[in-house]
Amino acid sequence: MNKSLQSLNFADTFVDRHVGPRSEDIESMLEKIGYASFDELIGDALPASIRYYQPLNLGKPQTESEMLADLRQIAAQNQVSRSFIGMGYYNCITPPVIQRNILENPGWYTAYTPYQAEIAQGRLEALLNFQTMIIDLTGLPVTNASLLDESTAAAEAMGMCIAASKRGTSKTFFVSETCHPQTIGVLKTRAEPLGIELLIGDHRTAVFDTPLLGALVQYPASDGTVYDYSDFAEKIHDADGLLVVAADLLSLTLLKSPGEFDADIAVGSTQRFGVPIGYGGPHAAFLSTREEFKRKMPGRIAGLSQDVEGQTAIRLALQTREQHIRREQATSNICTAQVLLAVMAGMCAVYHGPDGLRRIAERVHLLTSVLREGLTRLGYVLDDSCYFDTFSIDLNLLKESSYIRNIEANQQPVFDHSRVGISLDETTTIQEVRDLLDIFALGSPLPFAVEGLTLQAQSAIPEPLQRKSAYLTHPVFNTYHSETELLRYIHKLQEKDLSLTTSMIPLGSCTMKLNGTAEMLAVTWPEFSQPHPFAPLEQTKGYQILFEQLEAWLAELTGFPGISLQPNAGSQGEYAGLLVIRKYHQFYSERHRDVCLIPRSAHGTNPASAVMAGMRVVVVDCDDEGNVDLLDLRAKAEQHSQKLAAAIITYPSTHGVFEEKIQEICEIVHQHGGQVYMDGANMNAMVGLCRPGDFGPDVCHLNLHKTFCIPHGGGGPGMGPIGVKAHLIPFLPTHPVVPVSGKDGINPVSAAPWGSASILPISWAYIAMMGARGLKHATEIAILNANYIAKRLEPYYSVLYKGSKDLVAHECIIDLRDFKKTAGIGAGDVAKRLMDYGFHAPTVSFPVMETMMIEPTESESKAELDRFCEAMISIRKEIAEIEDGQADRSDNVLKKCTPYRSASHADRVDSRLFSRKSSFSCTVGPRTQVLAPRRTN
Template sequence: MSSEPFTFLQDMPELNRITDETQTASPSAQTVSSARLEQVQESGAAHIASHWQRSQHDFQQRHIGPNAEEIQQMLEYLGFPSLDALIDQAIPAGIRLKQPLQLGKGRSEHELLKELKAIASKNQVFRSFIGMGYHNCITPPVIQRNILENPGWYTQYTPYQPEIAQGRLEALLNFQTMVIDLTGLEIANASLLDEGTAAAEAMTMSYGLYKGKAQAFWVSQECHPQTLDVIQTRAKPQGIEVIVGDHRTFEFDQPIFGALLQYPASDGAVYDYQGFVDRAHAAGALVTVAADLLSLTLLKPPGEFGADIAIGNTQRFGVPLGYGGPHAAYFATKDAYKRQIPGRLVGVSRDVAGQPALRLALQTREQHIRREKATSNICTAQVLLAVMAGMYAVYHGSAGLKQIAAQIHQLTVILATGLAELGYSLGAEPFFDTLRVEVGEQQAAIVERAIAHQINLRIIDAHTLGISLDESTTLQDVQDLWQVFAGERSLPFSLETLSPRSPLEPSSPFYRTSPYLTHPVFNTYHSETELLRYMHRLQSKDLSLTTAMIPLGSCTMKLNATAEMLPVSWPEFAQIHPFAPLEQTQGYQLLFQQLEQMLAEITGFDGISLQPNAGSQGEYTGLLVIRRYHQHRGEGDRHICLIPESAHGTNPASAVMAGMKVVVVACDSNGNIDITDLKAKAEQHQEQLAALMVTYPSTHGVFEEGIRDICDIIHANGGQVYMDGANLNAQVGLCRPADFGADVCHLNLHKTFCIPHGGGGPGMGPIGVKAHLVPFLPGHTVINIDGASNRQPATANGKAPTRMGAVSAAPWGSSSILPISWMYIALMGTAGLTRATQVAILNANYIAKRLEGQYSVLYKGKHGLVAHECILDLRQFKKTAAIEVDDIAKRLIDYGFHPPTVSWPVAGTVMVEPTESEAKPELDRFCDAMIAIRAEIREIEQDKADRQNNVLKNAPHPASVLISDEWDRPYSRSQAAYPTPWTRDNKFWAAVGRIDNAYGDRHLVCSCLPIDAYT
């Protein structure tokens, strides 16, 4: 037996000492120096040094799918001796990095989790009674483990292919039904980003529906301050005036197109808004009510007192605070406005067999599809969090939710009674869970005592505190609060001697009498056994990354490693209120600073804002930064935004929302920006040119050779270059946007940097900007972002801070998922990130080459290569075999794959992006499937198969069709179900047959069907 293991054990203390030293190093020095390794080797610890070095690359090998042998095989197939040689041909030499990124070496999962835990421990998890739309809650463990922490739920893609997304769509239908029932309105979407942006969406929807000349939106002074902040940010570029006032005294002497009310008010008061709503309607305005959804189990719902729109947050339905997100906002309205509602709608349709089937309804009315005519740029949701909130309602049911709300309210009543006994004056009655306490000159002392008890209270103003109770509040918490307010005094009462009386008795005019959550889905799964089985049944109907590759172009469905996901559930990250004092969030602040530094190094930008909580919001924020910059320089008339005709629909939609006018730039036959047309339009609009929006690599999956010239043309004409970061996955470690001319870029952390898609959300869309734009990044009205540790106030030309207002309700957006990207970057290091990009480009080119001769690749670069994705042209088959692109997409489901991106950016094509995480055998299976489908098409072309009744037209083939007693199709069941050997080994079955989209739109149903509809 070799003695090597024993030598290893003898040297272990030295390894531990080196590792401990390394863990305390700064991010830029998180590796053992070569000199240190030499010292170890000289001390006889060569085995330790070698083993330690190898361990640092373990994660890179786990994240990148192909091994060294497979990479070499693919390179040889493509005719390249090395990855470097491939990249030299794929990426223009003029934009390549001259030196490696300065991110250090990749590190081990165990080591980094230990370090991140140390960072997290710098956060202090106090009992939070701040409220303001954010509450502690109890996530049922069965939901936490089986949804939040389950890759079968968090690695799904947006349900654009509904046949393989029936489980998630049902969960979202439950969410919509929950919102409809509780708000008393007729239709609800499948969630929005947060309450503040949902309120802003309600404002712009009201503006779009208004037929008069009013330019003003009225907002109650009782609304949450962060909501008002976001509304003011969004209103300004639209030319909307925001009026803030008291609903009790506003006389409608100024025309308004809409109004926003808070219910209950931010300080807890429950007001009778009926009179105000009636007067608003008489003036022609729409009324939006921002309502606490849990309170609506006890309070009269907005729909019953005339609200046109209801918005809010579902966070307290089992979703952790997470220092601000991600959480699922809700948006409900009247059926008459179903074509104007922002975001996504899940609707009930039917499949080819006539069975109920779910899909995204009215997709043609999705705002971003309308491009520059859009009134919203929303193209995403918070699906994973909406699923959690919906399941919370399924688990508890109507009776359970009402019991939770009643308990919170009763504790609030008890607290209020005791505070009154202590001599404090309270705010208006009735209330639900929040009290306004007038404390006068005692405020500082009370807050100090609260901090000593690890309690956070809301400071409303210099003499007033707010206290909000929640599901996790106990009688002991109430007693602790009394003692905080009593100070040195002994309590002159006890729980037993108090006589609390609820202001929300059934006799109250505010008390809810209408039923809700009556559907069986909310009254069946109350035991953990039943809920677990229900969730698993839904999960089994969805294709996720646990099943197969999801090769979606521009969407980057790469590995979401378990080690990256674990910290999301840590209490130190999950249980922090977004408005907790900065001194309690030092762990988060350190994480933000380090992540900002990492992203700045990767992109070359000078400043990063983490606040935008979706890619579309990053686009919007970047354009607002550009507009604010021009205005600061006295060039506020710069409002023209040039956008290539190939751009994703959110680009023109974002430009319009930012108050810009879109001018479309042509593309040439190779899919590149037509530089001649660009130059002509830039010069034509020289005096008014604000920006160019450009995606790089291009939307067509090609590294355009002229990108530097494109940026120079815009700068020469006074504009700024906004780069859409959707394709940053092809740049990391090889080139940087800021180096070749971009001034702003949004970074899809849910794509390039491994935050999972979650079935269509969460996402994060931070922006990077050059130094001259840093002063104009988003601020926040509640938390002073510049006051966070080690951040200096932003200035411009020596003038006072000029930050714009907030673009998200929380200061740092969806903070609790940022550890995912921090982990990914630190795990990979410079070499790992660079190799990941190289392999992503290799995998895409391997697929393009393997399918050569079967399908045409629509666009290629100068040397015949693509970037990290390729477009396959399927348009010819419509003529030769009557086969549409959707037929091929649905047939891929039978082969066990999620179809690629369909008909974008070119109708009749598919865009394929394998990512770096897929190994060669999976790439080959996908190519084999596409080649087999081409053979099936050829049989139609040769009249060996019927042009209408064939395996493609009838795809996908669910089990219910294949095992039916009747089979009258001119091909075998075996050919339909098992077209390849691997499908026999591990078959993923579509839950339904092909869905009839038109039927679902003609018969729009966006809530749960009665059970007999399925029989």
């Protein structure tokens, strides 16, 4: 194309904005590691046998403007209809100050999980607010810092019941038939592989003659009825079980809390606290429990601590992440949360305070009472059950058949074939109540004024079920009620944290890359943020178009023809993929296949997911180069040949290397009747260069919050869709409310049919703007950046694993183990010292203790890579001063905070990042509890 024609192209080419190094930098970096071109570099880094050379069918890359225009057209295919469906999802008002300053703010959505408390006090305080809110409203003293959704939280609670029970006493768990159908579906998924018998029935009449693991009830029930579970709690406890209550959080401002009627665990969603429905997610779920069960809880807990000077600070406490410690003995594979959404929900409670939340709930309840009063006056027969915001109308009670025909034409029965359910919410107006009454008046004028019904409408909550206990009494919930004050509070917390707005976050295995602004814009468009996940499909055609295109693109990029978008986290993807394999073996009458081979180097969620999928884990050794030991793999595959179900392989390996024998690994497993599951955490090293579906694996999950640019959001949201080969497509996840797969599919793994659907436009936008060439180029740069860092640090640190051509993949591991002996310095000390230079530390002590795994991603510029390398080189010199006796082994800059002040870095160092004095000891529970420090630095 000549120059004059080139000048007609749009200037907003996204690839150049996503990729950090400029063309002149790329030449310099290639030269530094000894290569003249990308072709030479990639040719040596990747095994030639797995390269994919065909052009990818993704269409031409779009500019930001073109992409947004196309996405607008897709969004327009969704009808933004007013939903009265309920069933765990409700319209709500997202306060604009929270939407703009948290949800749409990269200072919040690009931050990482707050493992390094010194540079995460803002997020941790926001999570402590969230936990305090849950503790107060549920009446139970301990909670975690959010889970994925209400249904999976209920499944985690069932897992807690198993962990808390006496071994072998019972394998029965009761579920009330009044629970949300999606929750019952997820419980079926979780129960079957673990051999748990689910008893689904009427909690009012159930009799338990033998011990139970526990029971789950809905409060209020899915049809809106509010039951008093006090007697049922006693019945469950008499059967040695634990009572789990799935509670609506807003209703708990008016209803007696679960803790007050002796529940053991409460779960639910905080979606209606300012988080849009988003066609099913993401939303922050919660799980609270009694003090005695806190060490059985899944997920993360933020707790109050003291630092070495006695000052209060916050950190992740009782952060079990038990899959890293217990691995195949773990009872949960939870590795993430919904932090960004938990922050929003907690901040909504901060903004409204206890009085504001109660006013919202009272208004919703009053409008529901007005609607019921109006229907009664129209001649409808309603039961006299207690309710909060939802009730049902039994069409069988209507005398005139024309009523039934007309109502069924205008409403969708949501509970069964004879009952229509109606749920009101925070956004309901008196005009909408009038509109509903007009529908049920069947064309006749209303014989009353709707506003006048408020005088006759009575609270339906009987005195024994009314909330009398106080909640949200902490000053944080009673201070920031003006927008000015809340804005300043949000900003104050943000200033305490490090995010991608501050510096690179070079976390190996986590891929903290650019989350482009253009990719993020559609998340808050009403067409994507407001649809109900159970809305009729004809109202969500835009979402269906987006799903179809995204699935096709992911299939093209991975080589897997079948894609399920339902798993809403990487761990959920692992679990779903292994369940698909399990179902495949069962379908072909090989139910006995239950052995899963997993390399010793695997991420801890791999063995945890396998056990949860009903498999027995057999560990395979790794060789000295970090690769799977083929001799050990072959021996164990032969040993377990008759029962081999699967093998889990991370590729590139957990050690950051492209294993050259990957095809042979897959062949060995297939020869013995097993399926190969590939952990796709490192897909950022493969996109556009090779496709796992072509070189052996049968299943793979994708971390869309890594490779495909959904932001980490402080530790969540995420998405973990799976791709499968053709023979496994029939077994992809189904859903009990909205069919998304065939009759042979596994039961759902997430509450919503397409998981956290509202963040899928981010990955769609990324692929649309990058195109085939851009995606390939991004992968090449990711590999270049990692090898550049490895080469620059090689004279100062040992790079632990490399391929046969002396190259790493998209991340490198530097060995710090000797420094313990030579200088008394551990990997944690180096990590904390990096904070003094203004960086988030790389992944520490995984997959090898006392090492750092560094992944720069393709989005970081050469200048930022050099700044990081210079900081690491300077730290090495500081270690040398200790080794040479120039600095004391216990009193030095790595052990105690001394900000780095050299001329080359002084302008990038911010004293607000320094809280190195904080060597924390943690507790959980009320904010007033503080323990003494375990140790000092």
